[in-house]
Amino acid sequence: MDSNKISRRQFLGSAAVAAGFTVVPRYVLGGPRNVPPSEKLNIACIGVGGMGASDSQQVSTENIVALCDVDSKNAAETFKKFPNARKYSDFRQMLEKEKNIDAVTVSTPDNTHAVAAMMAIKMGKHVYCQKPLAHDVFEVRKLTEAAREHKVMTQMGIQLHATEALKLLVEIIKSGMIGNVQRVDIWSNKNWGGGTRPIETPLVPDWLDWDLWLGPAPQRPYHPTYQPGNWRRWWDFGTGTLGDMGCHIIDPAYWALDLSYPVSVEAHPGKFNNETYPEATIVRWEFPARGNLPPVVVTWYDGENMPPRPEELEQDRKLPDQGGLYYGEKGTILAPHMDGPRLIPESKMKGFKPPRQLFPRDVDHYQEWVRACKGGAKPLANFDYSGPLTETILLGNVAARAGEKLSWDGPNCKVTNVPEANKYLQRQYRKGWTL
Amino acid sequence: MGSAAAAAFTIVPRYVLGGPGNTPPSEKLNIAGIGIAGRGAGVLEGVQSQNIVALCDVDWKHAADTFNRYPAAKKYRDFRKMLEEEGKNIDAVTVATPDHVHAVASMMAIKMGKHVYCEKPLTHSVYEARKVAEAAREHKVATQMGNQGQASEETRLMCEYIWDGAIGPVREVHVWTDRPSQGLFNVYWPQGVDRPKDEPPVPETLDWDLWLGPAPYRPYHPCYLPFAWRGWWDFGTGALGDIGCHSIDPIFRALKLGHPTSVEASCTLVNKETYPVASTVHYQFPARGDMPPVKLTWYDGGLRPPRPEELEEGQEFGEGGILFVGDKGKMLGHRLIPASKMKDYGRPPQKIPRSPGHFEEWIEACKGGKPAGSNFDHAGLLAQAVLLGNVALRVELREKLTRMKLNWDGPNMKITNLPEANQLLQREYRKGWTL
Numbered sequence: 001m002d003s004n005k006i007s008r009r010q011f012l013g014s015a016a017v018a019a020g021f022t023v024v025p026r027y028v029l030g031g032p033r034n035v036p037p038s039e040k041l042n043i044a045c046i047g048v049g050g051m052g053a054s055d056s057q058q059v060s061t062e063n064i065v066a067l068c069d070v071d072s073k074n075a076a077e078t079f080k081k082f083p084n085a086r087k088y089s090d091f092r093q094m095l096e097k098e099k100n101i102d103a104v105t106v107s108t109p110d111n112t113h114a115v116a117a118m119m120a121i122k123m124g125k126h127v128y129c130q131k132p133l134a135h136d137v138f139e140v141r142k143l144t145e146a147a148r149e150h151k152v153m154t155q156m157g158i159q160l161h162a163t164e165a166l167k168l169l170v171e172i173i174k175s176g177m178i179g180n181v182q183r184v185d186i187w188s189n190k191n192w193g194g195g196t197r198p199i200e201t202p203l204v205p206d207w208l209d210w211d212l213w214l215g216p217a218p219q220r221p222y223h224p225t226y227q228p229g230n231w232r233r234w235w236d237f238g239t240g241t242l243g244d245m246g247c248h249i250i251d252p253a254y255w256a257l258d259l260s261y262p263v264s265v266e267a268h269p270g271k272f273n274n275e276t277y278p279e280a281t282i283v284r285w286e287f288p289a290r291g292n293l294p295p296v297v298v299t300w301y302d303g304e305n306m307p308p309r310p311e312e313l314e315q316d317r318k319l320p321d322q323g324g325l326y327y328g329e330k331g332t333i334l335a336p337h338m339d340g341p342r343l344i345p346e347s348k349m350k351g352f353k354p355p356r357q358l359f360p361r362d363v364d365h366y367q368e369w370v371r372a373c374k375g376g377a378k379p380l381a382n383f384d385y386s387g388p389l390t391e392t393i394l395l396g397n398v399a400a401r402a403g404e405k406l407s408w409d410g411p412n413c414k415v416t417n418v419p420e421a422n423k424y425l426q427r428q429y430r431k432g433w434t435l
Numbered sequence: 436m437g438s439a440a441a442a443a444f445t446i447v448p449r450y451v452l453g454g455p456g457n458t459p460p461s462e463k464l465n466i467a468g469i470g471i472a473g474r475g476a477g478v479l480e481g482v483q484s485q486n487i488v489a490l491c492d493v494d495w496k497h498a499a500d501t502f503n504r505y506p507a508a509k510k511y512r513d514f515r516k517m518l519e520e521e522g523k524n525i526d527a528v529t530v531a532t533p534d535h536v537h538a539v540a541s542m543m544a545i546k547m548g549k550h551v552y553c554e555k556p557l558t559h560s561v562y563e564a565r566k567v568a569e570a571a572r573e574h575k576v577a578t579q580m581g582n583q584g585q586a587s588e589e590t591r592l593m594c595e596y597i598w599d600g601a602i603g604p605v606r607e608v609h610v611w612t613d614r615p616s617q618g619l620f621n622v623y624w625p626q627g628v629d630r631p632k633d634e635p636p637v638p639e640t641l642d643w644d645l646w647l648g649p650a651p652y653r654p655y656h657p658c659y660l661p662f663a664w665r666g667w668w669d670f671g672t673g674a675l676g677d678i679g680c681h682s683i684d685p686i687f688r689a690l691k692l693g694h695p696t697s698v699e700a701s702c703t704l705v706n707k708e709t710y711p712v713a714s715t716v717h718y719q720f721p722a723r724g725d726m727p728p729v730k731l732t733w734y735d736g737g738l739r740p741p742r743p744e745e746l747e748e749g750q751e752f753g754e755g756g757i758l759f760v761g762d763k764g765k766m767l768g769h770r771l772i773p774a775s776k777m778k779d780y781g782r783p784p785q786k787i788p789r790s791p792g793h794f795e796e797w798i799e800a801c802k803g804g805k806p807a808g809s810n811f812d813h814a815g816l817l818a819q820a821v822l823l824g825n826v827a828l829r830v831e832l833r834e835k836l837t838r839m840k841l842n843w844d845g846p847n848m849k850i851t852n853l854p855e856a857n858q859l860l861q862r863e864y865r866k867g868w869t870l
Binding site for chain 1: 616620622701702704711714715717730732734739740741742748752837839
């Protein structure tokens with residue numbers, strides 16, 4: 001490995017190293033303005049409808065000084081909620097004009113995450129960015145590197161990462177209660193796939209700046225099928241079910257098992273086309289041994305396809321619609337999405353004692369980031385953690401398009417066995433857009 | 436079912452062949468064809484060395500080419516009328532209708548003492564498969580299901596490698612097809628779609644009522660025929676029924692399988708009209724003789740098992756295939772992997788006689804020869820297992836099957852842990868139709 005490349009171990013390897021990162025030395029805070037905990041941050045929000053409405057609300061403990069959205073109808077409620085914030089439709093204009101911003105939130109469709117977050121990072125702004133961190137693997141890698149270089153505080157929008165349920169799951173596995181884990185099955189019943197491009201070309205409504213909505217994506221005529229809320233299923237804008245739910249449900253496996261780059265990825269998608277994602281996919285990643293931890297295989301099922309029922313699971317007990325199964329040498333954990341982990345069968349929970357806490361429970365996911373921006377501990381889902389997580393997830397989409405099992409050279413961000421698959425790591429931006 | 440019983444079924448004693456009028460090998464059989472276009476034309480071609488004396492199809496336009504090919508054969512629309520009128524003149528029938536008519540047509544012929552060649556899957560429902568197989572045994576007719584791969588060298592090699600211990604005891608098998616998808620971007624026939632609302636007129640050349648046969652009445656629509664009926668619950672049996680009888684057949688033979696003990700399934704959104712876009716079905720089979728219990732997993736619609744590590748880079752994994760996982764190695768189709776292992780191993784000793792050909796097997800059996808390879812004692816068991824997978828996919832059981840797998844009492848043809856599921860083993864016939 002090149003000495004100037006950051007090794008996975010350095011950033012994510014053992015729990016000790018990871019823990020080391022949660023106590024960030026003061027000097028890294030030199031880049032952005034130093035805000036003491038007693039003061040409020042000045043925050044600008046990019047994309048404030050839908051999930052963006054919630055994100056701006058969650059950080060409204062601070063000063064919301066500017067809001068940006070390409071859809072004034074979808075943004076109306078948030079605009080109204082913060083009457084003193086200046087309103088913009090182009091985030092580039094907002095970032096140039098607003099001189100007092102300390103931090104930004106990015107809650108646009110996936111297609112625009114990277115360009116917005118990157119511009120802010122390069123200006124020394126702290127960034128909260130919704131999951132998935134970006135649309136392509138290449139963008140994620142660049143964002144991760146830039147955030148490190150510009151010493152800004154980052155957090156990816158996987159709010160469950162800060163919850164008791166997830167921390168407990170990670171602590172159980174790290175405690176060795178179920179022994180070494182070499183197999184994880186993860187599934188989501190969501191289906192962000194299927195569909196063909198509409199033929200009709202209705203007029204763009206006057207509340208929407210369609211060109212800005214497209215951002216770096218190739219030009220195509222406006223249609224209400226994309227916006228709001230349905231862009232996830234389109235290759236040009238979203239990242240499918242995997243990009244949507246994978247960041248949430250694969251996150252605990254990544255965290256608990258100290259995963260970083262996989263060595264291989266293969267996808268077996270149901271039918272799809274050049275416009276929309278598959279309606280169902282099985283994706284399988286192989287991760288190498290990490291320190292004393294053995295190699296592990298993570299398998300993802302979506303579109304209502306499920307992994308086989310574990311033999312330990314009692315008859316008449318429902319597998320949740322979304323979740324994970326962690327198969328250890330000494331036991332199996334069922335971790336429903338958004339709910340607490342259970343050893344299975346349930347009889348194993350008798351006399352269950354939670355293991356020693358490894359992570360603080362004091363603040364939520366958003367306030368982790370706010371506090372970090374004021375010199376506090378680094379947020380748990382910072383880009384050094386969430387970058388490799390997102391890259392891994394997006395590789396599943398790359399493998400679906402490549403149609404081959406791919407060998408992955410993580411440190412060099414390269415598919416080594418199927419060179420033509422590398423073209424799916426990075427898309428071409430529309431003229432006028434750069435990272 | 437134990438291996439002794441399963442084996443007994445594949446070696447049918449001579450006496451069962453006494454029933455119908457014995458045609459000596461020197462003479463030709465008189466054959467009537469039911470369903471003679473599409474696959475039916477291919478089936479007739481397979482037996483064209485015999486006398487084709489009568490032909491029946493509900494769509495005379497679709498059947499025109501076949502009618503022209505056998506100008507001496509009498510033409511019918513209704514197979515019941517044909518069998519009644521031609522009964523004395525025919526020795527055997529071929530059945531190549533859509534799946535939902537297989538059982539009623541085969542059963543009528545069997546009860547008249549006619550030998551039967553029936554396309555796969557043997558029937559539409561589990562119950563029908565059981566009944567048709569029983570009747571064929573009782574009436575001592577020669578039978579063959581249309582899974583022509585059973586006569587191949589490849590099927591024999593799969594058996595002989597496994598019986599020779601080339602990969603050790605097999606505890607896991609994966610079998611897949613991309614159907615109903617065709618590659619990544621096309622479909623053989625649509626699944627996951629809803630019933631059309633328009634009611635175009637029935638073409639003059641088609642007897643729609645006869646096409647429906649025992650299925651519930653519904654208005655004609657060109658979305659059902661030809662060929663696309665495979666995707667509809669009322670008519671076809673989905674990807675599993677279409678391809679399962681082909682690709683699970685060699686597994687049944689090599690591993691001497693009989694009834695499974697359980698089945699579970701998951702799939703993309705399923706409706707009451709069509710089979711899902713993609714599904715996985717897990718079967719458990721008990722120990723048989725000295726063979727250990729085995730798990731068989733079916734994947735369709737593009738879903739696949741993980742690519743085995745033994746398969747060399749660059750070697751195709753396949754749009755469809757079979758992967759045997761043994762204690763001492765893996766076999767992809769009839770090839771030990773990696774190829775070097777196959778080279779070292781050489782050929783296993785021949786234990787199964789080679790076939791004169793799939794159709795010839797049946798013709799010989801009809802003339803007093805030994806039972807054909809896919810006679811209904813074998814094919815009935817196979818079809819029941821395949822069709823049981825479709826029961827586990829039914830929308831009516833979807834919620835229940837998130838809580839359990841279906842436990843199967845094969846000898847008594849009963850789902851033991853979910854009584855209401857038993858009604859899905861059999862369908863109700865439209866008035867005027869009986870088995």
